[in-house]
Amino acid sequence: MQTGLNNRCAGLRAPQGTLIRGQAAAAVVPCSRPARRVQIVARAADANLHSGNSSQSFDEQHDSSSSSSGKCPFLAALPAPPPAQNAWWRRLQQLFSPADYQKEALGPHSVVAAPAQMMMPPQYVLGTADMVKTAFAGEAEGLTTVAPSGLMSSRSLLGDQSLLMLPEPQHKYLRNLIMPAFTNEAIERLVPRMEAVLQRYLDAWADAGAPVKAHNELRHMTFEFIVAVVLGRDYPEATISRLSGLYTTWAGGLLAWPFIDLPWTPFGKAVAAKQQLLDFFQAAVDEARLQLAAGHAVPGILGSLVSAVDEQGNRLTDAQLGDNLLLIMLAGHDTSSTTLTNVMADLQSNPRVVERLRQEQQAVVAKHGSRITGAILKEMTYADAVIRETLRLHNVVSGLMRQAAKDFELGGYSVPKGTVLYLPVTHVGLQDPRFLEQHPEAYAPERFMTPEGQKPGAQMPFGHGPRFCAGYAVAMAEMKVFLALLARGYDFDADTNTQWRQEIGRVPANGLPMTVSRRPAAVVAGAAPAAAARR
Numbered sequence: 001m002q003t004g005l006n007n008r009c010a011g012l013r014a015p016q017g018t019l020i021r022g023q024a025a026a027a028v029v030p031c032s033r034p035a036r037r038v039q040i041v042a043r044a045a046d047a048n049l050h051s052g053n054s055s056q057s058f059d060e061q062h063d064s065s066s067s068s069s070g071k072c073p074f075l076a077a078l079p080a081p082p083p084a085q086n087a088w089w090r091r092l093q094q095l096f097s098p099a100d101y102q103k104e105a106l107g108p109h110s111v112v113a114a115p116a117q118m119m120m121p122p123q124y125v126l127g128t129a130d131m132v133k134t135a136f137a138g139e140a141e142g143l144t145t146v147a148p149s150g151l152m153s154s155r156s157l158l159g160d161q162s163l164l165m166l167p168e169p170q171h172k173y174l175r176n177l178i179m180p181a182f183t184n185e186a187i188e189r190l191v192p193r194m195e196a197v198l199q200r201y202l203d204a205w206a207d208a209g210a211p212v213k214a215h216n217e218l219r220h221m222t223f224e225f226i227v228a229v230v231l232g233r234d235y236p237e238a239t240i241s242r243l244s245g246l247y248t249t250w251a252g253g254l255l256a257w258p259f260i261d262l263p264w265t266p267f268g269k270a271v272a273a274k275q276q277l278l279d280f281f282q283a284a285v286d287e288a289r290l291q292l293a294a295g296h297a298v299p300g301i302l303g304s305l306v307s308a309v310d311e312q313g314n315r316l317t318d319a320q321l322g323d324n325l326l327l328i329m330l331a332g333h334d335t336s337s338t339t340l341t342n343v344m345a346d347l348q349s350n351p352r353v354v355e356r357l358r359q360e361q362q363a364v365v366a367k368h369g370s371r372i373t374g375a376i377l378k379e380m381t382y383a384d385a386v387i388r389e390t391l392r393l394h395n396v397v398s399g400l401m402r403q404a405a406k407d408f409e410l411g412g413y414s415v416p417k418g419t420v421l422y423l424p425v426t427h428v429g430l431q432d433p434r435f436l437e438q439h440p441e442a443y444a445p446e447r448f449m450t451p452e453g454q455k456p457g458a459q460m461p462f463g464h465g466p467r468f469c470a471g472y473a474v475a476m477a478e479m480k481v482f483l484a485l486l487a488r489g490y491d492f493d494a495d496t497n498t499q500w501r502q503e504i505g506r507v508p509a510n511g512l513p514m515t516v517s518r519r520p521a522a523v524v525a526g527a528a529p530a531a532a533a534r535r
């Protein structure tokens with residue numbers, strides 16, 4: 001399939017008729033260049049896709065239309081967005097309090113230009129869900145591209161073949177090979193393993209007989225979980241600890257300026273940790289390939305990855321597997337653990353929500369027994385809404401970047417090629433028009449249970465478009481299994497009296513001390529009246 005793009009200079013179209021804070025967003029700009037077709041479906045035969053040569057930039061591969069000398073006169077006549085409402089140094093706030101930064105920068109505007117910084121491309125902050133979605137989706141049409149990370153560390157630590165590093169169409173090609181590992185059927189097979197890992201942690205906390213630091217424990221739990229579901233087997237505790245330590249060192253290197261690769265620098269240590277992780281994955285990949293060749297089913301996400309074949313019969317290379325196993329493990333544990341930490345704090349503050357979670361579990365257990373399957377998870381609509389509500393208020397990925405791959409128009413403003421687009425996912429989620437009249441500051445999972453609330457609306461905690469979170473279904477299954485087991489079998493009491501600081505999402509300064517105890521067996525079977533979490 002080829003998707004054609006009519007390359008008028010109105011490349012990025014805001015939805016027709018959208019009114020953006022009093023300004024009509026042009027749907028089609030009346031300034032045509034000859035239409036140009038953009039190949040967006042990846043085949044191995046496409047330029048160097050399988051060998052993975054991604055050194056050529058997206059622009060070099062695809063765009064010769066919007067050089068500065070050939071600007072569309074219509075676009076040239078459009079204004080630039082108004083300047084951001086806050087001083088340049090307030091951009092630091094982006095790191096510590098992203099939601100406040102996003103709100104202040106935008107003020108009453110739908111899009112603003114962040115203060116210029118020397119040697120840096122211009123940056124626009126987009127303030128409506130429609131604009132943000134259009135920028136995300138524009139990548140599939142060749143109008144935006146993943147923003148180059150300002151961090152030198154990213155490419156060397158994430159690897160050339162990481163989905164996060166690849167522009168289109170290489171990204172799409174690789175994603176098509178990777179995604180079968182994340183289908184509903186693939187996840188269905190993982191549910192028993194998920195349940196076993198999560199149950200073990202809950203039991204250990206109950207057996208501790210003393211408060212555990214929930215945030216740290218949830219990080220361990222989600223790490224062990226992701227190792228188990230990706231590699232499809234259990235490893236001894238010593239191996240998990242070693243891998244977890246290597247991950248911490250490796251991920252720390254992404255921000256370890258100066259990026260000097262010497263054995264004693266944090267960056268050098270991260271490079272060494274990455275190599276050890278890749279060696280570990282390579283051994284698992286070699287073993288999985290042997291099993292596959294011998295006609296055995298290979299478990300876990302790795303099993304699907306080593307089995308994946310493109311239409312020319314190519315399989316994922318060692319580099320593609322290594323870089324993306326690194327990514328899946330990184331993307332798949334701190335995000336979930338931080339979300340679950342926030343869920344625990346939100347539940348602690350809202351006993352009525354705990355009560356309703358328990359009622360849902362009693363109904364599910366009464367209908368299906370205590371076994372959890374993928375189909376049964378779908379019936380846990382309240383647990384689903386709880387996670388969505390926590391992500392609405394305490395989103396982990398607060399903002400994302402894209403870059404204009406050519407000149408285009410957005411909401412009546414010109415966006416020159418190269419402009420970095422900051423997509424303030426948290427801000428637009430908090431401004432979701434569906435909830436503005438419904439106490440948006442309140443914790444109310446029920447808002448996601450109406451037919452209207454079930455639509456995505458302005459909520460994009462997992463992104464949107466071609467790079468939508470690959471592990472979305474795994475993450476939701478993991479968090480729902482955890483909530484189901486918790487509500488069925490345990491009481492908890494968490495100390496939410498703490499400061500929250502911004503890391504990957506907001507994390508509690510006190511680590512969220514939490515006491516866990518088992519509930520009477522009758523409650524698990526759905527016979528006893530549900531009680532709220534102890535306060």
Ligand code: HEM
Nearest residue numbers: 163331332335336339397461462463467469470471474475
């Ligand atoms: C609460 C949990 C999670 C949240 C909030 C989350 C959020 C996100 C977001 C916002 C993106 C889009 C990045 C972009 O557009 O540039 C993303 C991408 C990704 N996520 Fe997640 N994620 C979560 C869990 C997971 C899990 C459990 C896995 C793996 C099992 C995973 C694997 C990935 C991968 C591989 C990508 C890159 C996709 C691509 O570039 O095509 N994530 N995630």
